[in-house]
Amino acid sequence: MRSDSSQTLPLSQVKVIDPFWAREIGLIRQAVIPYQWKALNDQIPDAAPSWWAHNMRAAARAVAAKKAGQLFIPSRSSAGIETLPEQGKQPLEDAFYGFVFQDSDGYKWLEAVAYQLMIRPDAALQAQAQKAVDMICAAQEEDGYLDTFYTLTGRERAFTNLRDHHELYCFGHLTEAAVAWRQATGQDDLLNAARRFGECIASKYGPDKERGCPGHEIAEMALMRLYEETGETQWRDLAKFFLDVRGTEPSTFALEDNRRRQEKGQPELPVSAESYAYYQAHKPVKDMDEAVGHAVRQMYLCSGMADEARICDDAAMEAACDRLWQSVVGEKLYITGGVGGTHVGEAFSRPFDLPADTAYSETCAAIGLAFFARRMLQLKPLSNYADVMEQALYNTVLSGMALDGQSFFYVNPLEVDPAACETDTRLSHVKPVRQKWFGCACCPPNIARIVSSLGQYIVTQTKDTLFFHLYIGSDITVNLGGAPLSLRMEADLMKNGDVHIAVTEGQAQGVLAFRDPAWAGNAQVKIPAGVKSWSENGYLYAKGIWKQGDQITIHFTMPVKAVKASPLVKEVMNMVCFTRGPLVFCAEEADNGKRLHLLRALPDQVAEAREKTVMIDGLTVPAITLPGKRVKEPGENAPLYMPWVPPETEDVEINLVPYFAWNNRGKGEMRVWLAERTGL
Amino acid sequence: MRSDSSQTLPLSQVKVIDPFWAREIGLIRQAVIPYQWKALNDQIPDAAPSWWAHNMRAAARAVAAKKAGQLFIPSRSSAGIETLPEQGKQPLEDAFYGFVFQDSDGYKWLEAVAYQLMIRPDAALQAQAQKAVDMICAAQEEDGYLDTFYTLTGRERAFTNLRDHHELYCFGHLTEAAVAWRQATGQDDLLNAARRFGECIASKYGPDKERGCPGHEIAEMALMRLYEETGETQWRDLAKFFLDVRGTEPSTFALEDNRRRQEKGQPELPVSAESYAYYQAHKPVKDMDEAVGHAVRQMYLCSGMADEARICDDAAMEAACDRLWQSVVGEKLYITGGVGGTHVGEAFSRPFDLPADTAYSETCAAIGLAFFARRMLQLKPLSNYADVMEQALYNTVLSGMALDGQSFFYVNPLEVDPAACETDTRLSHVKPVRQKWFGCACCPPNIARIVSSLGQYIVTQTKDTLFFHLYIGSDITVNLGGAPLSLRMEADLMKNGDVHIAVTEGQAQGVLAFRDPAWAGNAQVKIPAGVKSWSENGYLYAKGIWKQGDQITIHFTMPVKAVKASPLVKEVMNMVCFTRGPLVFCAEEADNGKRLHLLRALPDQVAEAREKTVMIDGLTVPAITLPGKRVKEPGENAPLYMPWVPPETEDVEINLVPYFAWNNRGKGEMRVWLAERTGL
Secondary structure, rough: OOOOOOEEEHHHEEEEOOOHHHHHHHHHHHHHHHHHHHHOOOOOOOOOOOOOOHHHHHHHHHHHHHHOOOOOOOOOOOOOOOOOOOOOOOOOOOOOOOOOHHHHHHHHHHHHHHOOOOOOOHHHHHHHHHHHHHHHHOOOOOOOOHHHHHHHHHHHHHHOOOOOHHHHHHHHHHHHHHHHHHHHHHHHHHHHHHHHHHHHHHHHHHHHOOOOOOOOOOOOHHHHHHHHHHOOHHHHHHHHHHHEEEEEOOOHHHHHHHHHHOOOOOOOOOHHHHOOHHHOOOOOHHHOOOOEHHHHHHHHHHHHHHHHHHOOOHHHHHHHHHHHHHHHHOEEOOOOOOOOOEOOEEEEEOOOOOOOOOOOEEEHHHHHHHHHHHHHHHHHHOHHHHHHHHHHHHHHHHEEEEOOOEEEEEEEEOEEEEHHHOOOHOOOOOOOOOEOOOOOOOOOHHHHHHHHHOHHHHEEEEEOOOEEOOEEEEEEEEEOOOOOEEEEEEEOOOOEEEEEEEEEEEEEEEEEEEEOOOOOEEEEEEEOOOOOOOEEEEEEEEEEEEEOOOEEEEEEEEEEEEEOOOOOHHHOEEEEEEEEEOOEEEHHHHHHHHOOOHEEOOHHHHHEEEEEEEOOEEEEEEEOOOOOEEEOOHHHHHHOEEEEEOOEEEEEEEEEEEEEHHOOOOOOOOEOOOEEEEEO | OOOOOOOOOOHEEEEEEOOOHHHHHHHHHHHHHHHHHHHHHOOOOOOOOHHHHHHHHHHHHHHHHOOOOOOOOOOOOOOOOOOOOOOOOOOOOOOOEOOOOOOHHHHHHHHHHHHHHHOOOOOHHHHHHHHHHHHHHHHHOOOOOHHHHHHHHHHHHOOOOOOOOOOHHHHHHHHHHHHHHHHHHHOOOOHHHHHHHHHHHOOOOOOOOOOOOOOOOOOOHHHHHHHHHHHHHHHHHHHHHHHHHOOOOOHHHHHHHHHHHHHHOOOOOOOOHHHHHHHOOHHHHHHHOOOOOOOHHHHEEEHHHHHHHHOOOOOHHHHHHHHHHHHHHOOOOOOOOOOEEOOOOOEEEOOOOOOOOOOOOOOHHHHHHHHHHHHHHHOOOOOOHHHHHHHHHHHHHHHHHHOOOOOEOOOOOOOEEEHHHHHHHHOOOOOOOOEOOOHHHHHHHHHHHHHHHHHHHHHEEEEOOOEEEEOOOEEEEEOOOOEEEEEEEEOOOOOOEEEEEEEEEEEEEEEEEEEEOOOOOEEEEEEOOEEEEEEEOOEEEEEEEEOOOOEEEEEEOOEEEEEEEEEOOOOHOOOEEEEEEOOEEEEEEHHHHOHHHHHEEEEHHHHHOOOEEEEOOOOEEEEEEEEEEEEEEOOOOOOOOOOOOOOOOOEEEEEEEEEOOOOOOOOOEEOOEEEEOOOO
């Protein structure tokens, strides 16, 4: 373990009281979790079925039959990654349906429930979750194997396609849920299921066994978490093995593929790793210097790498994490904290290719970026990590869910014209309105689990230092330098940059460290007399003896800012966007009419921006009004091309709302980047 | 026949002497035609094979065998549109290979050869073409059927898939070639082959027979041409039938499809026409008001419709042509005269969706637009038709071929970054350099035939009026009001807008009409004394008695212009491009360095543009130098986002070359639309 690294606090010790975020967390509990339980049980009308409960029950019957010595004949075997009932026919009771990774939907739901139970116990919710846990445990095979796809389609094919068939991904999510479930309830039932599946996996893969690694990462960070929860070093070692074998020659994915090809009598293909960039398996992880391929996978891999760097004190891994972080943040990050510039492979595009309208920017990828950022913060407290984590959380992560928690975006573009994305197959991945549920429903439950576990992103601590990374109002209980201390942080960034922290109980000697956000103007800080303070890496450190009644007041100015991108981002040249605090704002049709591209922003007059609030779907959110121009609509028979003259414009007010709140007032256009005025 | 419509002149009566275009026509004769003959015979190393000669020879053997009463067993039958030899195996001697429409490549070549022979007889070239004609005639079946795909894969399937299998398309190109071949050589051999195939088709399809129409249009205009050449009304009537049946309910394409589905035991699908927009078969042609679907097909259809409107004096058809013209020119035309905003279906996109980098803008579609424009000009002499025809010819049509005639573009984007299109599958249709030949080689021989027949676009005539549509230097012989008249037009728009027309022989009474191009500034016109003149619809009419020695001098000013697009074209907002005369200019990396998007144009300073010439691949072409700015490159670790400040720029010269001449100096970036300066 790296000696100066910091740890998250149990969620029971960081209770969010922030007006905005407490509502979000409550929304997850009251709306999202019950809704998703229905989804997992295929009870949402007009939504794509999940098949989760169906598959679990079918697998449990199969496992029971096997245990009873009965012959189990797989109802069908599929080589693809999605299986659906035959058109026009009823689903078969004992068949597997949905994507191969469907088990993970329920694990993510369970993890979110566990976090909610840590925040506030709820016997009814726990009983419901216990049913899910029991269903999962019943689907586990005698040797610990737990993946309904192969249990139902032919167990003998298990572990033959780690690249595409997501067994290790499901294992990772099972493990994340199991740890959270034990932390929430003290129960070992799911943890033992994860351990047993882990042992089944470890009996096949490892330094002295077969080479192999997950096609979709997450097992790496999940195993590290299992190690941290249990102290059982075998999980840390298995995570390290998966990281170390990844991208080495010959490619384990290619070898797997060739084994399958051999069975079919097809000629073998080259076994070089270099073509596996989509899976981040094109080179050894410690040699990586560019974020590539499927964006969620890359972020999950980075998270596992950062865990490994911290837990194993691995300087070479830390250096790789630093390079990948710089690749994302310096060249591949949307202003909204999203990543993934192309829908082709749901992937990172080349550096500086950040198109607004065709963006992929998957909700899960922004969540993955927050995972990575939090782990880098644990490794070393540089405020840039927290800035980016905050950018992802307040913008793309929140945008992924409607304000009522009932519908979701998978893709989060920065410019939407419904007429275009409804008719143009080049934009078929861009939905103009949030969807109820997806066949591939990774994003909705991922939002539920990150929002429910927000407390783990607000503060982290070392033995004697408590880091305030996010200014989200919370009641915090911490053990600082051996003594318990309770603090209340009051903040509401939706309104302003005023932060007030009071020690509400206890006395302890140690350091409180407050992030100086990149968005803040001058900070005015009041700390108790006698406390020594200094700034370092974007944090203000305050060292002293802290006792009940101590007050810290920080006033961050939070002006509306006009922001531009590097000139290397071709897609937004001559465009500007507006931010305030951590929020990125956008123009919506509801406030500005159609054809938002006719708006011309005046970034040099940003000082004239007026801050206000608007009510959207019952929620008061901040808004901005700016002086601007609008290019006049051409007449009916206006020519397509004409001699250049300065554009004819009229003065307008440009009205902006937070990006996270867009598309909660019906279908309409949206733009984050506004064209600048030209032609003067 | 519409009484006031105009006719093209035989190519032997319009001999191009223009310095620029005479070289192009000579290039086609000396470089392109021999090269394409090799291509048709699969003799170009490292290029995709054409299979044309292979298929013709194989079909001839099959036909001979059938005639001799021998059993012919099709070597393979394919349901798809492309057939290739099995990997690693030699092609089978008697199998069909390539696309189902491969026959048309040779017909187009032959048509180009015929035009060249009309311009200047050449016994060796004619003898070579005769071989092709003989090969084609030998491949014709006894009942007149002539399509090597079905002859070789199973004649019993002929006419079962007009939608996709292009028999009527091949027939159209055969007919175009046959008419040209007769006009060039006086020989009926190929014409009779076309007639016999036409009779075979007409025996199946017609008002009292089966309903059906071509999936890829061209037969319509080809049949109208066959009618005009032979006076045989059955061809006009068949063309009219194909136009009238198109898009009516129930869809003939759907009915065909259902017959095939029925044979395979598949359930039938709905027979409504509305889903056939890709084929322009979604509604009756006379109800159409928007250019949609595959762009080449739409342009070929429009050409046939304009022929029908003229030949049948059909006001409803003319009105539909007018609406489609307005849809193209008002909403869907690239500044380069290209059409087809999306590679999905090689198609027209929605109105005003004209992206520069992902443009399709197929060379053949621009050629089709010139066909349509010429036919609209014949219908009624409005200068807008000629303006657009000229725009297509001087920019996208020419861009389709390298200056040395040895390589070709299929797709003509307005912005290219080789690094992007070589790695980004969203741009996989965009080639950063011209290709030697294509498996689907529609474009190269299409360029050959339109450039070789340029004389048909320069002038058209009614009984007593000769229209000068294009200012391309030519020796013209015409019969005006019953008397022969020879004229020499001297012009070179590559240099300036000076046009000099002299009557070199004869005397005739009538009207000469000169287009006033949209690109021209003030025109100074000198006409002989006693000639009456007036302006109408963009033409200057001059009526009188014309005799040897008469001179007309026109000086069109041809300034460099800054041009902008309608504000509805979102993709080029805040951008400008530069034109001079009919030429659109572009910035190339060779002259302006990498990262052309950093250039900032100053359209308000266009008066400071300097005209010059540059030598590209041995050809002197016009060029432009403009004062401009360039945004400074960010430093090594510059942030991706930053507070807005006016862009830091340096003064640069922006160097532009004609769009048609781009990519003749190796691989590099190119941009037509340059960002305007902002941030003042």
